[in-house]
Amino acid sequence: MIEEREIIRADVLDGVPHGFLTGVGHSGEPDPAFVVPGGRLVLVQQVHSPLALAVAAPFTGGPRPEADALVTATPGLVLGIKTADCAPVLLADRAAGVVGAAHAGWRGAHFGVLEATVRRMEELGASRSSINAAIGPTIALENYEVGFDFVEQFEDRHRSFFTRSTPGKWKFDLPAYVRWRLESLHLAKVALIGIDTYADETRFHSYRRATHRGVPDGGRQYSLIALPE
Known part of the structure; x- marks a missing residue:
């Protein structure tokens, strides 16, 4: 029996099994049946890298590889990523039968x-x-304050994603930045769910909120996508 959990869908992925799951009140890895009955879940060890892996079967026989994105053309595989302020991105080419999660x-x-x-x-x-x-639930501009050491890692052309805050502080628009990176690739459609995890x-865990409150930050939420069998 599948546990009850709110699953947020994106209209832009209509017809593709997927979901951005809420996290508060839930623990452990999600049931892949949330998106595909009998699906096989595939996860990686996320390390904030630019590495994307193509997969045709779940990983077995040892630690999961380090990566931060998965793609597949294999029906029945459920690609999953976990976040707690970072942006979960689900992608699909319906005609080609290829999906991805980043x-x-x-x-x-x-x-x-x-x-x-x-x-x-x-x-x-x-x-x-x-x-x-x-682009699923992620921390919004108003709650993402950063210092100059953060800002200086970006180029001048990225300055529009920063807003001045208190002295010596800026606010960073992560969802807008992620959307811009995707739109720069000239994809068919890019949509933003527009939910602030903070x-x-x-409904949602937030690493930054937990840090500000001095409480444990172990909670995460999962985002899933698959091709039907």
């Missing part, structure tokens, strides 16, 4: 995890002009 924190997005995901999808037969992408504390 964990896009500022570091992964800045150093190319989204571009790597799209390249891996193309290697499996996808066309970027046919790929739709949805503000929506009844």
Whole structure:
């Protein structure tokens, strides 16, 4: 029996089994049956890297490989990523039968995890002009304050994603930055769910919120996508 849990869907991925799951009140790895009955869950050890892996079966016989995105053309595999403020991105080329999932924190997005995901999808037969992408719940601009050491890691052309805050502080628009990186790839459609993980504390874990309150930060939520059998 599948546990009850709110699953947020993206219209841009209509017809593709997927879901952005809420996290508060739930623990452990999600049941892949949330998106595909009898599906097989595939997860990686996320390390805020630009590495994307193509998979045809779940990993077995040892630690999961380090990566921050997965793509597949194998029906029945459920690709999963976990987040707690970083942006979960789910992608699909329905015509080619290729899907992807990426964990896009500022570091992964800045150093190319989204571009790597799209390249891996193309290697499996996808066309970027046919790929739709949805950006799930992530921390919003108003709750993402950063210092100059953060800002100086970006180029001048990225300054529009920063807003001056208190003296010596800026606020960073992660969802807008991730959307811009995706739109720069000339995908078919890019959609933003527009839910702030920091503000929506009844449904979503937030690493930054937990840090500000000095409480344990172990909670995460999962985002899943698959091809039907």
